Amino acid sequence: MARAPDSETPNAQATNAQAVIAAALLELLERDQPCATATITASSGSIPNEVGAQIVVDARGERVAGTVGGGEIEFRTIAECKAAIAEGKHRSFRYHLTDEDAGGIGMMCGGRADIFVHVHKAAPQLVLVGAGHINLELARLMRPLGFSVTVIDDREAWANVESYPGAVVLNAQPAEGYESVRWRDDTYVVIGTRDRDLPALRALVGRRCCYIGVVASKRKALTLLAHLERDGVDIDAIAEQLYAPVGLATGGRTPADIALSIAAEIQMLRHGGSLAHLRVEPREHARLRERRSLKSG
Template identity: 35%
Template sequence: MLLMEKVALLNRQNETFALAMIIESKGSTPRHVGKMIVYRDGTIEGTVGGGLAEHYIIEESVQALQIGKSKIVEYKLNRHAKDGIQMSCGGTLRVFIEVYTSRPELVLAGAGHLAYALSKLADSLEYPYCIVDDRVGYCTNERFPNATNLFVDEDIEKALRAANLNEKSYVVIVTKDGDDRVLKTALQFPIAYVGMVASKRKVITIFEKLKSEGVTQEQLEQVYSPIGLEISAETTQEIAISIIGEIIKVSKEKKPMKVKQLSR
């Protein structure tokens, strides 16, 4: 597989990685052209020439991944030059490090009108999403043609667990009922975000119930409910925009949720 084919594949798989590419070289350098994929753990595919320069480029790429920003780096491959690195080639190398960050993977728990509006926004943002519901008539390919998967079960908790929640999952609870059971299940996984549509009074009631079942206050403080940014949203479409806005904001902060295994 060609390197750029691998880049395209990783992007389709919604992976996080960096692509380091030589954009300019002057004088004597190990290579004048070259590309290299760098993963978060520092492993690579491809090369930009090897040696100390490549070592530094890998370090810079990992740092760029940590902050989520692309950058250009430049090295003088001359141990005797001011600001030079310990190499004897003598040339100069400029490298563009492009960061590819994974997009939020939405898990829409509920397949009603709000989930439908959210799915349309996800389509326009190219966010992958799946649908979880206990109603066969709502959770269909015709209604959600671009969903990566549909999880339907009379036991909605079972349907949610089948979605294989992970650190990329942004769970949006817009169910017709059973919010407490869905939320309790979601909190058992290391997800990136969980938000629930509910009034302030309903939130208090659900939280008190879950605390009596072993959910900690610390876990509940990580739940976004009432859900969405405060933009005085009223219509279904406006509420969907406020929710997506909140998810975008949270995704930039990159704070992992704390989990605790609970009895089911």
């Protein structure tokens, strides 16, 4: 009979460490908590851990799982992770280990570690209130752009997983469906119902979200706002989030055209873009030709 090993092999230890990292990361993201993983990508000299070692850090700057070696290198790594999460951007840094950093454990000074910090955050959330033609087209556009999609509509014939693959489908009235949504600062809402726009909009007041779009004409949008004010709703409380009518003036009129204009508006706001064209202007072509002409002359 083969004798069981007294200890795990290095490969088994590495596999277990990766599993712990993955589980911790998944748990944080399932709770919609941003976090970061830091990985030693290269090293030279003596360092307290090896290339590939990882640590998971949450937004508070707390170590959740893993290690890059403890001591000063870990303290610096955790600080870099916390700063990267706050900024929302990946980063790299190089850490030079000294005798003092080594803590008198006999390692040679001069060790160096290159560490990459990867920021992880939950996908931005799109809540579609109403499962009509426009929101159906919008869901198709937004999922490839990295959004998680939730659809709220009490009509099962319209709101179902066959029509909205990969989405969370809630067959409920808007206010009831909202109770199942994890509202966040990166939640985008688009209201496009057959006859529930006013209660859907009213029930959103006070909820965490960055964007409330309403599929409507200007006349209908003004009517909705007037009704809200009549009901005692503080319009100023949602003014910064409210986009009614929703979308950019791209000119199309089909459901797909309108969905594209909404997607463009959301992406512009999400990434801090503008309405400016990216093309090279004709006058710039003319200046370039003039410079070339002068050089050749």
